[in-house]
Amino acid sequence: MQTTLSEQARQLPRAREAESILRSCVHCGFCNATCPTYQLLGDELDGPRGRIYLIKQVLEGNQVTQKTQQHLDRCLSCRNCETTCPSGVDYHNLLDIGRAVVDAQVPRPLAQRLLREGLRSIVPRTALFKRLVGSAQLLRAWLPAPLQDKLPRNVPAVKPRPTTRHARQVLMLEGCVQPSLSPNTNVAAARVLDRLGISVTPAREAGCCGAVDYHLDAQAAGLDRARRNIDAWWPGIEQGAEAIVQTASGCGAFIKDYGHLLSSDPAYASKAARVSALARDLAEVLRDEPLEQLGLHGEQRLAFHCPCTLQHAQKLGGAVEGILSRLGFNLTAVPDSHLCCGSAGTYSLTQPELSRQLRDHKLNALESGHPDVIVTANIGCQSHLDSAGRTPVRHWIELVEAALP
Structure with a gap:
C-alpha cells in the first residue's frame, strides 16, 4: 500500500515499523472474511482492511476523530486476520501503534476514562482483585445482574501444591x-508437571503480564510491568529454569512479545528477548512429555474452545486437542472454531453488547456437540463463556489433573 507518513508521524519511535506494515498490505480484503466484528456489523471500517486504512490516514496527517477511535476500539485484537492474511501483515502491532497515536489526540468521554482507569487500577493488582471478588461473592444476591455474571459460579477450595523436588525446573x-x-x-498445572518430573519454582514478585495496561491506553505502564516480571524471573533463569510456563494464553501471547516491544530498550532488550524465547504455553511443555506415564484415561465428553491468543497469536491451534486426545478424552467437533468468543481481555466490559453477541454465537457452536464440559486455555475466555450460566466452562488442565490416579 502506497504510504507517505507525515513529518509528525515520522518522529514516532515506531514510525519505520508502522510504515513497513502499511506497505505490506495489498488491500485484498481476505481478512474481512474472518473478522468477528465485520461479520457482526458489516461496516468496512469495523474490519481489518478498514482499520488499516484509518491508521494510514492518521499517520499521514489527516484529521483524527472519535469515530476513528471507536472503530479501533471495536477491534478485539483476536488476530484472526493475521492467520488469514496472504501477505503476512503484522496487524496487531500496527493497531497498537495507531491506537496510541489516536488516544493521544482524541480525549475520551469521562465515563470511558473512569472505566478504563478503574480497570487498570484493579485488574492487575492480584491482592486487591481477590479482596473485591471475595466481597462481591458475599454480596452476590444484591449485585446488578451484569456484575453477578462476572463472578465465578463456584470457587472450589484450593488444593495443595507439590514441593519443589525435581532437577528439572x-x-x-x-x-x-x-x-x-x-x-x-x-x-493443577503444577501437580501434572510434578508427576512428569518437573517442578515449578515460585517467583512471587512476578505479577500481571502488562497486557491490561498496554491495551487500555497505557502502553508505557504495560511495558513497566514487563520489566518488573523480567527482573523477577531473571534469578530463576540464571539458575537454569528451562521455561516460563503460562496457563493463560492471553498472558503467554503478550510475554512472547516482550522481546519485540522492548527491543529498543538498551537495559532490557537482551533480557526481554531471552524471556520471550523461554515463554511456553502449558500445552507446548506437555505435548513433548511422555504423557502415557500419567496413567490416566479421561472419559468425559469435552468441547475445546481454542482461544484466539492460542491459535492466532501463538500459532498453537491443535496443541491442546492433541494432548486431550492422547489422554483419552472424547472431543466434540466445534463449528467455526477460529472465531473469537468476545472476551478479548477487558473487551467484555468496554464493548459489552458486541462481546455478548460473540459469546452467545460461540456457545451455540461449542454446545452443538452436546459436551459434558467446555474447556479452554485462557482465564478470560473461561470466565466470559461461563458467565452465560449454560454448560460449565473450565481450564483443560484441571480436568487432566482430576483424572490422575
Whole structure:
C-alpha cells in the first residue's frame, strides 16, 4: 500500500515499523472474511482492511476523530486476520501503534476514562482483585445482574501444591485475575508437571503480564510491568529454569512479545528477548512429555474452545486437542472454531453488547456437540463463556489433573 507518513508521524519511535506494515498490505480484503466484528456489523471500517486504512490516514496527517477511535476500539485484537492474511501483515502491532497515536489526540468521554482507569487500577493488582471478588461473592444476591455474571459460579477450595523436588525446573506466571477466578488452574498445572518430573519454582514478585495496561491506553505502564516480571524471573533463569510456563494464553501471547516491544530498550532488550524465547504455553511443555506415564484415561465428553491468543497469536491451534486426545478424552467437533468468543481481555466490559453477541454465537457452536464440559486455555475466555450460566466452562488442565490416579 502506497504510504507517505507525515513529518509528525515520522518522529514516532515506531514510525519505520508502522510504515513497513502499511506497505505490506495489498488491500485484498481476505481478512474481512474472518473478522468477528465485520461479520457482526458489516461496516468496512469495523474490519481489518478498514482499520488499516484509518491508521494510514492518521499517520499521514489527516484529521483524527472519535469515530476513528471507536472503530479501533471495536477491534478485539483476536488476530484472526493475521492467520488469514496472504501477505503476512503484522496487524496487531500496527493497531497498537495507531491506537496510541489516536488516544493521544482524541480525549475520551469521562465515563470511558473512569472505566478504563478503574480497570487498570484493579485488574492487575492480584491482592486487591481477590479482596473485591471475595466481597462481591458475599454480596452476590444484591449485585446488578451484569456484575453477578462476572463472578465465578463456584470457587472450589484450593488444593495443595507439590514441593519443589525435581532437577528439572520451570517458572510459572501466576497471573492477576486467575488466582481469584480459577484458583486451582495453576495448582493443577503444577501437580501434572510434578508427576512428569518437573517442578515449578515460585517467583512471587512476578505479577500481571502488562497486557491490561498496554491495551487500555497505557502502553508505557504495560511495558513497566514487563520489566518488573523480567527482573523477577531473571534469578530463576540464571539458575537454569528451562521455561516460563503460562496457563493463560492471553498472558503467554503478550510475554512472547516482550522481546519485540522492548527491543529498543538498551537495559532490557537482551533480557526481554531471552524471556520471550523461554515463554511456553502449558500445552507446548506437555505435548513433548511422555504423557502415557500419567496413567490416566479421561472419559468425559469435552468441547475445546481454542482461544484466539492460542491459535492466532501463538500459532498453537491443535496443541491442546492433541494432548486431550492422547489422554483419552472424547472431543466434540466445534463449528467455526477460529472465531473469537468476545472476551478479548477487558473487551467484555468496554464493548459489552458486541462481546455478548460473540459469546452467545460461540456457545451455540461449542454446545452443538452436546459436551459434558467446555474447556479452554485462557482465564478470560473461561470466565466470559461461563458467565452465560449454560454448560460449565473450565481450564483443560484441571480436568487432566482430576483424572490422575
